[in-house]
Amino acid sequence: xxSISSRPAAVPPALLEALRAAVGAANVVTADExxxxxxxxxxxxxxxxxxxxxxxxxxxxxxxxxKACAAAHYPFVARGAGTGLSGGAIALHGMLVIExxxxxxxxxxxxxxxxxxxxxxxINLNLTKACAQRGLHYAPDPSSQGSCTIxxxxxENSGGPHTLKYGVTVNHVLGLxxxxxxxxxxxxxxxxxxxxxxxxxxxxxxFVGSEGTFGIATKVWVKLxxxxxxxxxxxxxxxxxxxxxxxxxxxxxxxxxxxALELIDKTIIxxxxxxxxxxxxxDAGAVLLIELDGLRDGLDxxxxxxxxxxxxxxxxxxxxxxxxxxxLLLWKARKQAFGAVGRISPSYxxxxxxxxxxxxxxxxAKIEASGRKHGLTTANVFHAGDGNLxxxxxxxxxxxxxxxxxxxxxxxxxxxxxxxxxxxxxxHGIGIEKLAFMPRVFSEDDMDAMRKVRAVFDPxxxxxxxxxxxxxxxxxxxxxxxxxxxxxxxxx
Amino acid sequence: MMTEAFLNQLAKMLGAEHVVSNARMLEAxxxxxxxxxxxxxxxxxxxxxxxxRLAGEHGVPVLPCGGWTAMALGGEAPxxxxxxSLQRLDKMIAYEPADLVATAQAGMSFDxxxxxxxxxxxxxxxxxxxxxxxxxxxxxxRSGPRRLMHGTLRDMVLGLTVxxxxxxxxxxxxxxxxxxxxxxxxxxxxGSLGTLGIVTExxxxxxxxxxxxxxxxxxxPDFGHGFELMRDLAGRLPLAAAVACFPAxxxxxxLGIEASPPDHARLLKELEEAAAKAGAEVRETGAExxxxxxxxxVSRRLESIALPGxxxxxxxxxxxxxxxxxxADFKTQMDRLDRLAAEAGFGxxxxxxxxxxFVSLELFANGGTEAPNLDALVRALRxxxxxxxxxWKSGAQPLSEPVFGPxxxxxxxxxxxxxALDPRGILNPGRFIAGL
Numbered sequence: 001x002x003s004i005s006s007r008p009a010a011v012p013p014a015l016l017e018a019l020r021a022a023v024g025a026a027n028v029v030t031a032d033e034x035x036x037x038x039x040x041x042x043x044x045x046x047x048x049x050x051x052x053x054x055x056x057x058x059x060x061x062x063x064x065x066x067k068a069c070a071a072a073h074y075p076f077v078a079r080g081a082g083t084g085l086s087g088g089a090i091a092l093h094g095m096l097v098i099e100x101x102x103x104x105x106x107x108x109x110x111x112x113x114x115x116x117x118x119x120x121x122x123i124n125l126n127l128t129k130a131c132a133q134r135g136l137h138y139a140p141d142p143s144s145q146g147s148c149t150i151x152x153x154x155x156e157n158s159g160g161p162h163t164l165k166y167g168v169t170v171n172h173v174l175g176l177x178x179x180x181x182x183x184x185x186x187x188x189x190x191x192x193x194x195x196x197x198x199x200x201x202x203x204x205x206x207f208v209g210s211e212g213t214f215g216i217a218t219k220v221w222v223k224l225x226x227x228x229x230x231x232x233x234x235x236x237x238x239x240x241x242x243x244x245x246x247x248x249x250x251x252x253x254x255x256x257x258x259x260a261l262e263l264i265d266k267t268i269i270x271x272x273x274x275x276x277x278x279x280x281x282x283d284a285g286a287v288l289l290i291e292l293d294g295l296r297d298g299l300d301x302x303x304x305x306x307x308x309x310x311x312x313x314x315x316x317x318x319x320x321x322x323x324x325x326x327x328l329l330l331w332k333a334r335k336q337a338f339g340a341v342g343r344i345s346p347s348y349x350x351x352x353x354x355x356x357x358x359x360x361x362x363x364x365a366k367i368e369a370s371g372r373k374h375g376l377t378t379a380n381v382f383h384a385g386d387g388n389l390x391x392x393x394x395x396x397x398x399x400x401x402x403x404x405x406x407x408x409x410x411x412x413x414x415x416x417x418x419x420x421x422x423x424x425x426x427x428h429g430i431g432i433e434k435l436a437f438m439p440r441v442f443s444e445d446d447m448d449a450m451r452k453v454r455a456v457f458d459p460x461x462x463x464x465x466x467x468x469x470x471x472x473x474x475x476x477x478x479x480x481x482x483x484x485x486x487x488x489x490x491x492x
Numbered sequence: 493m494m495t496e497a498f499l500n501q502l503a504k505m506l507g508a509e510h511v512v513s514n515a516r517m518l519e520a521x522x523x524x525x526x527x528x529x530x531x532x533x534x535x536x537x538x539x540x541x542x543x544x545r546l547a548g549e550h551g552v553p554v555l556p557c558g559g560w561t562a563m564a565l566g567g568e569a570p571x572x573x574x575x576x577s578l579q580r581l582d583k584m585i586a587y588e589p590a591d592l593v594a595t596a597q598a599g600m601s602f603d604x605x606x607x608x609x610x611x612x613x614x615x616x617x618x619x620x621x622x623x624x625x626x627x628x629x630x631x632x633x634r635s636g637p638r639r640l641m642h643g644t645l646r647d648m649v650l651g652l653t654v655x656x657x658x659x660x661x662x663x664x665x666x667x668x669x670x671x672x673x674x675x676x677x678x679x680x681x682x683g684s685l686g687t688l689g690i691v692t693e694x695x696x697x698x699x700x701x702x703x704x705x706x707x708x709x710x711x712x713p714d715f716g717h718g719f720e721l722m723r724d725l726a727g728r729l730p731l732a733a734a735v736a737c738f739p740a741x742x743x744x745x746x747l748g749i750e751a752s753p754p755d756h757a758r759l760l761k762e763l764e765e766a767a768a769k770a771g772a773e774v775r776e777t778g779a780e781x782x783x784x785x786x787x788x789x790v791s792r793r794l795e796s797i798a799l800p801g802x803x804x805x806x807x808x809x810x811x812x813x814x815x816x817x818x819x820a821d822f823k824t825q826m827d828r829l830d831r832l833a834a835e836a837g838f839g840x841x842x843x844x845x846x847x848x849x850f851v852s853l854e855l856f857a858n859g860g861t862e863a864p865n866l867d868a869l870v871r872a873l874r875x876x877x878x879x880x881x882x883x884w885k886s887g888a889q890p891l892s893e894p895v896f897g898p899x900x901x902x903x904x905x906x907x908x909x910x911x912a913l914d915p916r917g918i919l920n921p922g923r924f925i926a927g928l
Binding site for chain 1: 646849897
């Protein structure tokens with residue numbers, strides 16, 4: 001276990017008093033045994049205990065809390081459900097955690113204009129449930145959609161399997177109400193901006209994915225998407241991962257944009273099958289989970305072309321889900337895949353690199369070769385249609401030499417991604433996890449612009465410092481030293 | 493200041509043939525704005541950066557330009573600026589059809605780019621003038637009715653190379669279709685009118701060309717029925733576009749359909765059934781796209797208009813205003829617009845609504861001796877809470893109201909971002925919101 005900052009500096013008593021005045025004493029948590037719950041997010045191997053946790057119930061309370069922090073020059077981090085995978089919600093340096101889960105109301109749904117206004121603590125799936133009976137849904141669907149919040153999705157610009165066709169969070173966020181790190185509240189875009197872009201810089205697009213470093217969103221205007229008329233889900237079985245990845249490239253090259261196009265390799269198939277017994281073929285090298293949706297009359301035509309693409313790449317068999325029950329089973333297998341890996345390996349390291357889709361066969365071969373070279377198993381379950389890799393490097397953290405091998409393998413995989421023209425993260429974010437690698441894809445000048453823009457929103461560097469973009473080497477605020485620049489490990 | 497020494501250095505840097513200071517040619521470039529002091533044509537991103545650094549040292553404002561299709565947008569350009577044309581940066585840099593991603597230089601024109609994509613059955617699904625450049629489209633965030641189906645440039649731009657006001661070349665985003673590596677600075681430049689940086693390269697996410705695409709024109713006897721029909725269709729069917737034009741009588745609107753052949757046939761049938769119920773007619777125009785700038789059906793009808801005395805004149809477009817509005821609010825706004833426009837001395841107006849809610853209003857002079865008062869109309873609209881932007885006006889009309897308006901609280905942040913990325917304030921000064 002890595003404890004990033006051991007025991008943080010205590011929150012100044014005057015600040016605690018101001019917080020209690022702002023939200024009520026019952027909503028300010030300082031007891032060690034309660035703070036323990038907040039010491040990490042979905043990146044569980046890196047831990048840091050917050051100085052305190054504050055539960056907020058309204059935008060006004062958020063503003064009051066942030067104002068108190070700004071006056072005391074004390075750093076803070078907003079937190080939704082804590083499902084993030086890159087350590088974005090970890091309270092480095094004893095930061096104050098502002099928990100938004102209680103701000104969970106859907107404020108307005110405008111069906112004609114297909115826009116909803118929600119509070120940041122609304123759970124992703126609950127928004128879809130709220131508008132389902134009118135034939136609409138909220139399209140971005142991270143695997144954690146049953147627990148992650150819209151506010152967290154905004155901070156991370158979250159993706160999900162169906163973002164291949166429908167786009168990621170930023171493509172669905174039209175306006176924001178934001179509490180800036182100085183405590184001021186400002187509206188970016190919406191509600192009118194929800195209809196068409198208002199003149200000015202696209203601060204909404206900039207804010208989405210800023211990992212909580214520009215302030216805290218307290219209201220989010222999102223686009224709602226009509227539920228497709230028809231859905232068809234196929235499972236294509238391939239003899240090897242190489243053949244399956246050629247199948248993906250071929251489908252994309254044919255100008256077919258499925259709703260989702262996921263690749264699951266043999267290691268994952270076995271792990272999932274042994275656990276859930278869904279009837280996946282154990283002798284397959286890899287499978288593609290392909291979902292097509294749209295208008296009903298043309299869908300069979302497109303499905304036929306997809307099958308042809310698969311066959312041309314050596315596909316052994318294509319099965320179609322007979323009904324909704326079978327379709328949900330296939331998706332269960334996909335969404336439970338990471339959990340299943342825990343059954344076959346004590347630890348794993350997962351990456352989120354994203355590459356041009358035509359480079360899939362080449363990069364997947366390099367990942368496998370790198371694993372073999374280091375005596376480690378690699379497994380793959382990922383958003384193949386987007387080129388968004390999630391290679392898992394399996395190891396045993398009780399064996400120090402395996403940690404070294406895993407780190408070396410990780411480095412090689414990353415190099416392969418960058419060489420192929422790819423980027424570090426497709427949907428998990430940089431957080432603290434990938435900070436050290438940012439200089440590999442951006443020049444000092446590029447990052448300089450990012451820091452300058454951040455300083456516009458947060459001149460005191462109080463809002464989630466130490467995340468997203470590495471601090472300038474010479475730039476250190478006393479007491480807020482940047483985190484160690486090394487890749488943390490993930491425990492299964 | 494644009495001194496002789498500055499021009500000499502510029503000529504040395506780019507070659508004399510790429511610097512134009514001939515008064516007659518520059519006059520032709522003025523397009524209603526102040527005349528630039530010189531025009532230069534750098535041939536690479538590095539040359540653009542060198543020019544911006546030189547201009548910064550001499551305090552010369554820089555006016556980036558592409559295909560000259562949207563130069564009338566924005567506030568007045570300063571007198572004696574250096575126009576910087578990107579026309580020599582017109583190459584495709586990387587196009588891998590199998591990735592549905594293409595990177596091109598900013599000076600490449602939209603039609604040349606599209607032509608290259610069409611060869612592989614792909615497209616950048618944007619309504620834009622053929623001769624606009626890719627960089628210009630990004631800088632003005634150009635879009636049309638098809639935004640309903642495909643979104644706008646913020647959904648299509650994956651990465652950019654820009655030269656900021658400090659003359660430094662910077663990259664943002666990437667060449668992959670999904671990316672959360674660092675801040676999404678590329679979003680800032682889309683629609684920034686070149687005030688933060690000059691785009692020199694852009695990477696776009698492409699779409700397969702639809703197998704069947706058509707534009708259907710709908711005619712209804714009156715506005716009320718036609719408008720309700722459009723609301724129903726746009727809400728119910730997955731149509732690529734919906735443009736209502738009025739108060740032309742009879743009511744006319746255009747709908748784009750993009751689908752596979754069997755789906756196209758079925759949508760058309762449903763469309764015809766709904767139209768028949770509303771007493772409207774459907775006719776295929778043969779066009780492949782609905783273009784916000786063309787509105788062909790209405791343009792045809794407006795080739796001449798009859799004045800009260802029985803005389804017919806060719807109408808002269810005086811100004812174009814635009815703003816977002818919900819369809820329901822839009823109806824109320826239109827009821828007042830007729831009167832407000834008449835009070836301000838305009839003879840005729842046409843409004844378009846791209847569903848789900850972007851209004852574009854065209855104002856025509858009445859042909860009389862007294863010039864219409866655009867300023868009064870814009871003020872009246874904004875007093876009513878209509879956030880109208882003057883997206884185009886004919887040269888002569890004075891306008892004391894800002895082009896982009898009304899101000900919003902977030903402009904304070906935008907001013908600071910401008911300072912951060914263009915510290916000397918030399919990129920397109922005075923032409924964007926808040927005098928940026």
